[in-house]
Amino acid sequence: MFYWSLKTLLAEPMRLMVSALAVAVSFVLVIFFSAVFEGESDQMVVYLEQTQADVWVMQKGVSNMHMASSMLWDWKADFIAKNPQVSEVAAILYLNGPIKAGGKDWFSYIIGLRPEHRRVGPWAMAEGKSIPGPGEAVIPEVITRLTGIGIGGEITMIDRKLMVVGLSRESFSMASSVVFVSAVDLGDLLEASDQYSYVMVYAKPGVDPKDLARQIMQDIDKVNALSSDEFIASDWQLAAQMGAEIVRMMTLIGTLLSVVIVAFTAYSLIARKKRELAIAKALGFGNGQIYLAALFQTLVITVLGLLLAMLISFTILAWLPTVVPQINLAVRLHQFASIAIITLPIALLASLSFTVRNCDERYNHSTGQ
Amino acid sequence: MSDTTILQASNLSKSFGSGASMVRAVNDVSLDIGQGEMVLIMGPSGSGKTTLLSMLGALLSPSSGQIIVDGEDISSMKAADLARLRARKIGFVFQSFNLLEALNVEDNILLPAQLAPSGTRGANRRLDQLLDELDLAPRRKALPRTLSGGEKQRVAIARALINRPQIILADEPTGNLDSHMGQEVMMILHDVARDQNCAVLMVTHDPRVEEIADRILWLEDGRLRNRKREPHNWVIDPVCGMRVDEWTATITTEYQQRKYVFCSTRCLQRFEAQPDKYAAEPTIGNLDTGP
Numbered sequence: 001m002f003y004w005s006l007k008t009l010l011a012e013p014m015r016l017m018v019s020a021l022a023v024a025v026s027f028v029l030v031i032f033f034s035a036v037f038e039g040e041s042d043q044m045v046v047y048l049e050q051t052q053a054d055v056w057v058m059q060k061g062v063s064n065m066h067m068a069s070s071m072l073w074d075w076k077a078d079f080i081a082k083n084p085q086v087s088e089v090a091a092i093l094y095l096n097g098p099i100k101a102g103g104k105d106w107f108s109y110i111i112g113l114r115p116e117h118r119r120v121g122p123w124a125m126a127e128g129k130s131i132p133g134p135g136e137a138v139i140p141e142v143i144t145r146l147t148g149i150g151i152g153g154e155i156t157m158i159d160r161k162l163m164v165v166g167l168s169r170e171s172f173s174m175a176s177s178v179v180f181v182s183a184v185d186l187g188d189l190l191e192a193s194d195q196y197s198y199v200m201v202y203a204k205p206g207v208d209p210k211d212l213a214r215q216i217m218q219d220i221d222k223v224n225a226l227s228s229d230e231f232i233a234s235d236w237q238l239a240a241q242m243g244a245e246i247v248r249m250m251t252l253i254g255t256l257l258s259v260v261i262v263a264f265t266a267y268s269l270i271a272r273k274k275r276e277l278a279i280a281k282a283l284g285f286g287n288g289q290i291y292l293a294a295l296f297q298t299l300v301i302t303v304l305g306l307l308l309a310m311l312i313s314f315t316i317l318a319w320l321p322t323v324v325p326q327i328n329l330a331v332r333l334h335q336f337a338s339i340a341i342i343t344l345p346i347a348l349l350a351s352l353s354f355t356v357r358n359c360d361e362r363y364n365h366s367t368g369q
Numbered sequence: 370m371s372d373t374t375i376l377q378a379s380n381l382s383k384s385f386g387s388g389a390s391m392v393r394a395v396n397d398v399s400l401d402i403g404q405g406e407m408v409l410i411m412g413p414s415g416s417g418k419t420t421l422l423s424m425l426g427a428l429l430s431p432s433s434g435q436i437i438v439d440g441e442d443i444s445s446m447k448a449a450d451l452a453r454l455r456a457r458k459i460g461f462v463f464q465s466f467n468l469l470e471a472l473n474v475e476d477n478i479l480l481p482a483q484l485a486p487s488g489t490r491g492a493n494r495r496l497d498q499l500l501d502e503l504d505l506a507p508r509r510k511a512l513p514r515t516l517s518g519g520e521k522q523r524v525a526i527a528r529a530l531i532n533r534p535q536i537i538l539a540d541e542p543t544g545n546l547d548s549h550m551g552q553e554v555m556m557i558l559h560d561v562a563r564d565q566n567c568a569v570l571m572v573t574h575d576p577r578v579e580e581i582a583d584r585i586l587w588l589e590d591g592r593l594r595n596r597k598r599e600p601h602n603w604v605i606d607p608v609c610g611m612r613v614d615e616w617t618a619t620i621t622t623e624y625q626q627r628k629y630v631f632c633s634t635r636c637l638q639r640f641e642a643q644p645d646k647y648a649a650e651p652t653i654g655n656l657d658t659g660p
Contacts, residue, residue, distance in 0.1 A: 010471070282455065
């Protein structure tokens with residue numbers, strides 16, 4: 001019966017392709033939502049990851065960067081630097097707010113940099129200076145592509161105009177981009193010229209970041225210190241709870257839609273072969289063999305759809321951000337595995353339910369007698 | 370024809386629906402079919418012929434009664450055992466051929482052989498034999514859609530015979546064929562019963578088959594009844610003895626200035642191989658053996 005199943009599918013290549021394509025399109029829809037979710041989630045913590053700090057120190061009660069505000073006296077950074085287990089510290093001023101460029105507000109992580117803290121500045125530059133001086137800003141290259149505001153152009157941070165001197169790469173997100181300005185300008189704006197928002201601590205080799213974080217909290221009053229892993233996880237979770245939750249809901253709806261499409265495709269595929277299944281039964285094939293034949297067809301269609309979906313996703317979806325730069329997509333193998341795990345059992349059940357029901361029908365109804 | 374009973378049904382009934390809408394399709398039917406016997410089930414449309422055949426073929430369970438196939442009571446068998454029985458002891462031939470469209474002639478014929486103990490490998494010699502006997506050898510790789518109706522039915526017969534079943538159940542096997550092809554198929558089934566000692570139980574409306582059948586069962590309103598014979602105006606095929614309509618017959622030959630009419634090319638070929646044998650047969654005259 002497996003041979004029959006395969007030959008039946010291959011006998012109508014156009015129908016096979018249409019069925020597999022229907023399954024693939026539904027998968028791609030889910031993959032797209034999932035890729036947006038993953039891409040945006042990745043991008044939200046990209047700055048935190050790129051600094052490669054071992055420990056993050058911030059105001060007591062603060063445990064993330066997204067939608068947060070933190071203020072530390074500058075002496076605390078100096079105190080941390082003197083710790084014998086610390087190799088280096090880098091401190092930033094930080095504001096979570098919009099910048100105006102090209103008549104549009106771009107919600108951003110605004111990072112105030114001092115010239116000596118190069119390590120926590122832009123990690124990939126497309127053009128221009130990486131460390132902005134007073135009155136200057138480094139913005140994501142994507143904003144330039146979307147607004148036309150490039151090097152020498154002007155953006156507005158709250159109430160002050162800044163000139164764009166650098167364009168950074170990998171720093172744009174629909175939810176929150178990373179904009180670098182001078183710590184002088186941001187300190188002036190926040191009236192916090194002798195304060196920092198976050199201190200990034202680089203430990204000496206062999207020092208456990210969690211131990212170091214604990215020690216910093218013991219040594220300095222009113223600070224919170226987290227290892228980089230803990231801090232990134234905390235920030236990602238908060239970010240995901242906000243914008244990414246909507247995408248997650250869309251992914252869920254897409255998945256349900258996909259399940260319906262795949263189940264319907266499997267059902268109609270087997271329904272078309274109802275007569276032949278009845279013939280097989282009349283010839284002496286047992287119900288189990290007939291069920292397996294039906295399941296095999298559904299498996300082939302679903303796997304073929306999945307392969308097509310992978311092909312489409314890795315080509316079209318990977319290429320899409322070059323045309324629509326504001327979209328961050330992350331297409332990963334586990335997304336395909338998830339969709340297969342969810343939809344395949346449903347598709348198999350759909351085909352099986354039809355087959356089981358029809359295996360008990362009178363043969364003359366099905367065989368045209 | 371052997372005296373050994375291969376298929377026996379006792380007080381067989383089948384009802385569909387319930388209450389006021391209940392239809393009794395088969396009502397208290399008892400019959401015995403012997404090995405090598407060719408039995409026709411005839412009757413008006415809706416008389417329950419196909420339902421009876423389905424029950425005898427273990428495709429439909431009876432509402433009451435008993436069916437014994439080759440000494441085994443199938444009434445209480447499980448679905449898996451019934452499937453095994455169908456695969457090994459019963460061959461089906463349908464009106465609409467019911468070939469699997471994606472499989473070629475060879476694969477269609479070999480399909481039930483998968484269920485035989487020796488599998489398809491053991492059936493290859495039988496396949497070649499059937500392809501030769503049924504003139505299908507040149508078409509062995511053809512797909513069903515490229516075959517004529519007669520060829521399709523011959524493939525269906527070969528498929529029914531591949532596992533050497535003891536019983537062939539044929540449901541209107543000539544229903545979708547022209548008269549020429551229909552007679553060809555009838556002759557094949559007749560040969561199957563005679564040469565392979567296989568019981569052939571056939572549901573048909575075709576009165577031409579009556580002459581070659583060993584017995585005719587008349588089913589009406591779900592019950593077997595005595596049938597009143599209707600007069601026909603037939604001539605006799607000198608080879609097989611089947612009645613052939615003189616006016617519609619297309620296969621004829623002349624021998625010793627006499628015209629002979631045949632039901633099929635198979636009979637014509639046999640006649641041409643030994644004309645003296647058949648022409649000399651005094652009881653099988655031709656045009657002079659009308660009703």
